[in-house]
Amino acid sequence: MNLKLVKKDFKLNKALYIMVLPVIAYFIIFKYGPMYGALIAFKNFSPGLGIMESPWIGFDHFMKFFENVYFWRVLKNTLLLSIYSILWGFPAPIILALLLNDVKNKKFKKSVQTITYLPHFISLVVIIGLLKSFAETNGLINDFLVLFNVERKPLLMQPEYFRTMYIASNIWQQIGWSSIIYLATLSNIDNNLYEAAYIDGANKWKQTIHVTLPGISSTIIILLILRIGRLLSIGYEKIILMYNPAIYETSDVISTYVYRMGLLNFNWSYSTAVGLFNSVLNFTLLIIANKLSRKYSETSLW
Amino acid sequence: MISNYKKIVSILLVTLLLASFAFTACGKNNRNDTGNDTKQNRGNESTLPNNSSEETFSYPVEGNKKLTYWVGLNGQVAQLATNLADTPFAKALEEKTGVSVKYQHPAADQAAEAFSLLVASGEYPDIVEYDLIRNYQGGPEKAIMDGFIIELNDKLKSFAPNLTRYYEENPLARKMVMTDSGKFYNFPFIRGGDPLMVYFGPIVRKDWLDDLSMAEPETMDEWYNMLTAFKEEKGASAPLSFQEWMLGNGSAFMGAYGVARDFYLGRDGKVKFGQIEPGYKEFLVEFSKWYREGLLDADLFTVNGNQVAAKITGGDTGASLGYQASGLGNLLRAMEDDPGYDLAGVKYPVLNKGETPMFSQKDIPVRGGGSAYITTDCKDVEAAMRFLDYGYTEEGHMLFNFGIEGTSYDMIDGYPTYTELIMNNPDYSPAIISKQYIRASYSGPFVQDVRYFEQYGYTFEQQRSANANWGVSDIDKYRLPPVTPSTEESQEVATIMGEINTYTGEMFAKYLLGQESIDNFDKYVKNIKNMGIDRVIEIKEAALRRYNNR
Numbered sequence: 001m002n003l004k005l006v007k008k009d010f011k012l013n014k015a016l017y018i019m020v021l022p023v024i025a026y027f028i029i030f031k032y033g034p035m036y037g038a039l040i041a042f043k044n045f046s047p048g049l050g051i052m053e054s055p056w057i058g059f060d061h062f063m064k065f066f067e068n069v070y071f072w073r074v075l076k077n078t079l080l081l082s083i084y085s086i087l088w089g090f091p092a093p094i095i096l097a098l099l100l101n102d103v104k105n106k107k108f109k110k111s112v113q114t115i116t117y118l119p120h121f122i123s124l125v126v127i128i129g130l131l132k133s134f135a136e137t138n139g140l141i142n143d144f145l146v147l148f149n150v151e152r153k154p155l156l157m158q159p160e161y162f163r164t165m166y167i168a169s170n171i172w173q174q175i176g177w178s179s180i181i182y183l184a185t186l187s188n189i190d191n192n193l194y195e196a197a198y199i200d201g202a203n204k205w206k207q208t209i210h211v212t213l214p215g216i217s218s219t220i221i222i223l224l225i226l227r228i229g230r231l232l233s234i235g236y237e238k239i240i241l242m243y244n245p246a247i248y249e250t251s252d253v254i255s256t257y258v259y260r261m262g263l264l265n266f267n268w269s270y271s272t273a274v275g276l277f278n279s280v281l282n283f284t285l286l287i288i289a290n291k292l293s294r295k296y297s298e299t300s301l302w
Numbered sequence: 303m304i305s306n307y308k309k310i311v312s313i314l315l316v317t318l319l320l321a322s323f324a325f326t327a328c329g330k331n332n333r334n335d336t337g338n339d340t341k342q343n344r345g346n347e348s349t350l351p352n353n354s355s356e357e358t359f360s361y362p363v364e365g366n367k368k369l370t371y372w373v374g375l376n377g378q379v380a381q382l383a384t385n386l387a388d389t390p391f392a393k394a395l396e397e398k399t400g401v402s403v404k405y406q407h408p409a410a411d412q413a414a415e416a417f418s419l420l421v422a423s424g425e426y427p428d429i430v431e432y433d434l435i436r437n438y439q440g441g442p443e444k445a446i447m448d449g450f451i452i453e454l455n456d457k458l459k460s461f462a463p464n465l466t467r468y469y470e471e472n473p474l475a476r477k478m479v480m481t482d483s484g485k486f487y488n489f490p491f492i493r494g495g496d497p498l499m500v501y502f503g504p505i506v507r508k509d510w511l512d513d514l515s516m517a518e519p520e521t522m523d524e525w526y527n528m529l530t531a532f533k534e535e536k537g538a539s540a541p542l543s544f545q546e547w548m549l550g551n552g553s554a555f556m557g558a559y560g561v562a563r564d565f566y567l568g569r570d571g572k573v574k575f576g577q578i579e580p581g582y583k584e585f586l587v588e589f590s591k592w593y594r595e596g597l598l599d600a601d602l603f604t605v606n607g608n609q610v611a612a613k614i615t616g617g618d619t620g621a622s623l624g625y626q627a628s629g630l631g632n633l634l635r636a637m638e639d640d641p642g643y644d645l646a647g648v649k650y651p652v653l654n655k656g657e658t659p660m661f662s663q664k665d666i667p668v669r670g671g672g673s674a675y676i677t678t679d680c681k682d683v684e685a686a687m688r689f690l691d692y693g694y695t696e697e698g699h700m701l702f703n704f705g706i707e708g709t710s711y712d713m714i715d716g717y718p719t720y721t722e723l724i725m726n727n728p729d730y731s732p733a734i735i736s737k738q739y740i741r742a743s744y745s746g747p748f749v750q751d752v753r754y755f756e757q758y759g760y761t762f763e764q765q766r767s768a769n770a771n772w773g774v775s776d777i778d779k780y781r782l783p784p785v786t787p788s789t790e791e792s793q794e795v796a797t798i799m800g801e802i803n804t805y806t807g808e809m810f811a812k813y814l815l816g817q818e819s820i821d822n823f824d825k826y827v828k829n830i831k832n833m834g835i836d837r838v839i840e841i842k843e844a845a846l847r848r849y850n851n852r
Contacts, residue, residue, distance in 0.1 A: 046448050050424060069801060069833065133609075137600040138539070154601045157815065244546075244603040245807030246815065252804070261800055267439070267793075268422055 041273035054269075061273035070257065078253040078278075082231045085167055090227060092171045094220065097182035098208060116176025128241040131169055132156060157246040166242065166251075181223070182216055189215040221299040229286035232278050254278045359463075361692060362400025367685035370427035372406045372420065373674075374413040376744045379737045382730070389738045394706050398697065401689040403429075421450055426677035428686050431747065434488070435670030439796050440789040442488070443481045447789065451675040452683065454486045461687035464694035465489060468749065478668040478784055482848040489690040491672030491745045493665060495752035496773065497759070502551050502663035503772030504651070505630055507620040508644040508764075510536050518648045522558050522588060525621075525651050529597040532620035542592065543599035543613050544623040545606065552663030552772075554623055556585040558653045562661050565782045565842055573782060573842045577806045578830050583823045586813045593814050603811055611636075614645075626765050626772075627733060627743075627758075634762045635731070647768020650775060662775035666784060672745025693748030702748035705739030720757050732758060785845035795841055798834040805830065 010017055036051070041061060043054040065071060096116065103109040119127070134140040135155035142152045155161050193211045202210065236255035243251040254274060262271020294300035375386060383389045386405040387396075396402050406427055408416030417432050430451070438445050445451045458466050469476040472492075479490050493499050511518065511528070514535060519525045532541040549555070553562040559581035561574075568574040576582055592598045599605060599619070611629075613619035615636055624630055630647060637643040650659035676686045692698040704711040704718040711718045720736075727735045736743045742754040760766040787795055809826055812818035 045422075049449075064797070070804065132604060132606075136604070136609075152600075154604060156604045157601070157811070244811075245804075246603045246811035248804060248808045260804075262418075267796065267800075268418075270797075 038272060038276050040269045041276045043269055045269040061270045062277065064270065065274050065277065074252055074254050074257045077250060078232050078234060081163055081166065081234060081253060084163055085170065086227060088167050089171050090224065092175050093178035094182055096175055097179040097186060098212065100183060101186045113176060119173040120177040124238055125241065127169065127173060128238065131165065135165065156242065159247045159249040162247045162250045181219065185216045185219045186212065218299045221293055221297060225289050225293055225301055228289040229282060231285050232282045361398055363685055363688050367401045367682060369401055369403050369429060369686055369689060370406060371403045371429040372427045373431035375407040376737060377410060378734050380410060381734055382738055391705060391739050391741065394701060398701065399689050399692045401685055426679040428677060428680040429674050430677055431674040433670035434673065434675065435784060440792040441786040443483065443485065443786060444789040446485060446487060449678050451487055451677055457683065457687060458486055461684050462691040464691050468694055475668050477852050478666060480852060481786055482852065488673040488675050489747035490668045491747060492749045493667050494749045497769055498750050498752060498755050499665040499667065500663065500769055500773040501626045503768065504554055504648050505622050505624050505645055506648055508646040509642055510620050518646060520649060520652060521655055522651050522653055529592065529621060533597060536620060538620050539618045540599035540613055541597050541619060542621045543605060543610050543619040545610060546603050548623045552650060553661040554650050555589060556582060557659055557661035558651045559585045560660055567780050567782055573839050573846060575835055575839060578827045578835060583820065586820050590814050590816060590820065594816060626768060630765055630768055631761055634764060646764055647771050649771045659775040660780050662772055662777050664777045672747065674747040690747050699749060702746060703740060703742040703751040703754045710739035718753060732761065783849050785842060785849045787841050787845045791841045795838050798838050801833050802830055802835060805833065
């Protein structure tokens with residue numbers, strides 16, 4: 001019975017089915033296929049034996065990680081860095097988009113947009129190179145701080161500044177690029193709404209609160225949920241380029257730990273277990289975020 | 303505590319769910335069931351015939367053999383060639399051996415990850431050149447057991463007669479390359495003379511010393527006075543600057559207090575870990591004083607090589623640690639136009655006048671780096687071995703060390719002399735152009751010749767005296783020989799040392815920057831003991847006994 005329905009539907013929407021095929025193939029080949037490799041988290045992987053033949057050892061690798069002296073620290077660092085990233089990094093492009101939306105001078109608007117996009121296209125290695133020399137004792141940032149009677153310090157060697165530098169440089173790099181989607185949504189808001197609000201006596205601020213923000217709220221929430229889903233998957237590349245033993249205290253996160261243990265120490269199984277743990281946490285957070293959003297607003301992923 | 307447990311249990315349950323889900327997605331990769339057997343057979347079959355051909359064999363190898371060869375492309379080779387095969391060296395090697403080789407190179411600076419992924423992939427080229435001792439957990443013995451590389455014992459005599467002869471003449475090299483259970487597995491990079499093993503040490507601004515009428519510093523106190531003078535009289539903003547990890551290269555400064563940064567043999571003949579010894583505390587006290595007083599570079603943990611070089615040439619820094627060629631040599635070359643500028647390599651610092659330094663950078667004749675291995679996927683083991691053995695023949699020795707006669711060297715009075723093309727090239731420094739013709743200026747499967755170093759290593763007179771000064775030490779007595787723990791032991795060591803290295807690295811920074819009081823040193827030692835350092839030392843002791851019994 002059901003099969004018949006599917007057949008009928010297929011006949012009707014042949015083109016659509018064919019169009020979706022590559023997408024499904026992509027997910028199967030590149031996303032679901034490699035997942036079986038996660039098996040080695042529960043095995044003592046040896047390349048000579050291969051994934052299937054390596055001996056099972058259960059949860060040993062997980063227990064080893066939980067008992068590790070650095071477990072709480074890398075977990076805390078990962079969570080804090082992610083939460084602060086969202087706290088400061090997420091609203092930034094929204095604010096930029098709102099500001100740009102009210103700029104009437106076309107030329108000025110375009111140049112601001114171009115300038116804020118640009119860093120997105122610079123290689124991370126170059127960005128960190130710049131950042132490192134700015135943060136030196138005799139670097140640009142210290143030159144500036146000295147004007148306010150702050151003592152010169154090697155900034156990238158102070159654990160307390162790492163998060164600030166990480167997040168600030170992230171915002172600088174991504175703010176323009178991320179604001180594009182909000183600008184697009186903003187341009188869809190009906191102008192009549194603004195006029196009506198104006199006639200009702202709403203000033204610019206009130207218009208923003210009652211017309212603009214509700215107009216883009218669903219976009220904001222969807223993006224926020226997606227962002228939370230990636231909460232713990234901080235790119236390790238940037239941290240590895242930035243950190244040094246002097247600031248491990250705040251900069252060592254799960255993914256950098258996995259990198260040091262797995263790829264540099266050949267502990268493949270162990271680092272896969274830690275990575276898997278990271279993914280599970282991510283997955284859980286995503287579900288919670290979605291639940292909360294469904295409860296308090298009409299928007300949710302599923 | 304209980305709530306933590308609950309959390310962990312629930313997390314594990316989800317993980318299990320995910321994993322069982324992932325299970326259903328698998329299906330391929332059964333090839334390993336049968337793959338293993340055939341691999342082993344492949345290794346053995348080629349040993350039986352051909353034994354008789356030993357006497358009559360001569361290069362080139364017959365039959366248009368083709369091999370694949372995985373090796374990191376040296377950064378300076380890469381400046382003129384995107385693949386090793388494009389260099390005149392590789393072309394000459396192919397012509398002489400009759401074996402055509404396809405080189406595979408990992409992306410620059412990612413060799414470690416690329417190698418790790420190569421091993422995990424299960425599909426190998428015929429030959430791999432990399433440092434297995436340092437970068438393969440469990441070392442060569444494990445690599446053989448894992449089915450990554452093959453053991454060469456029964457084939458060495460027949461297919462690598464030249465390397466075998468070298469071993470017979472140099473029993474120490476032989477002892478260092480074999481594993482504890484007596485397995486041979488590589489075509490090693492061998493340094494053929496003492497000066498070749500010394501190439502790193504302290505460097506100071508000689509002209510500043512002369513200006514201040516100071517002698518080259520020997521003791522820690524003299525170093526302190528010199529650096530203070532550099533700061534006050536010469537206006538150096540970072541009198542002593544180097545990249546922090548370089549302290550591990552010869553344990554400079556801490557060596558004065560009788561400790562090395564890593565493992566070493568103490569005066570009592572026992573294995574020691576330097577960073578928990580009392581001497582290390584004394585070093586920390588002194589060094590953090592230097593930092594506090596601005597004698598050490600404030601950016602010690604973040605500076606890179608270029609920044610240090612800029613500081614040394616720019617007058618911000620008057621003392622450093624560096625390599626003989628890429629450090630001292632390059633700096634002197636950069637400042638050639640300034641006749642007043644002069645650098646000198648000085649002895650490793652000691653505590654009291656007249657002492658001999660306990661530690662310094664001095665390599666052992668055979669390291670893992672530059673060694674070539676034959677993998678289990680190699681179908682023609684004889685061709686691969688013949689190809690690699692060429693580096694140890696007389697003809698191959700000349701090619702690897704001096705290149706092509708008439709092009710890169712001429713025989714003058716029986717001494718292979720590099721031509722102007724190498725030593726005085728108008729476009730490229732010797733470091734860059736030489737690597738197109740020879741491998742002596744980096745590494746590879748051959749015996750490095752002292753005569754290479756006499757010409758190449760001493761472009762400047764200062765390099766010759768630096769080499770002599772840096773070589774003064776008792777390191778041969780206190781160095782831990784290249785021991786190889788067993789597989790399980792290595793895993794244990796790696797897990798424990800992973801934690802300890804993170805901790806000691808971090809604490810070194812904290813002590814130095816004054817974020818942590820050195821009065822807490824006992825607690826620091828206790829923490830490291832809790833992490834299991836005694837177990838690691840025990841493992842190293844046992845491995846040392848096995849090494850001595852080889």
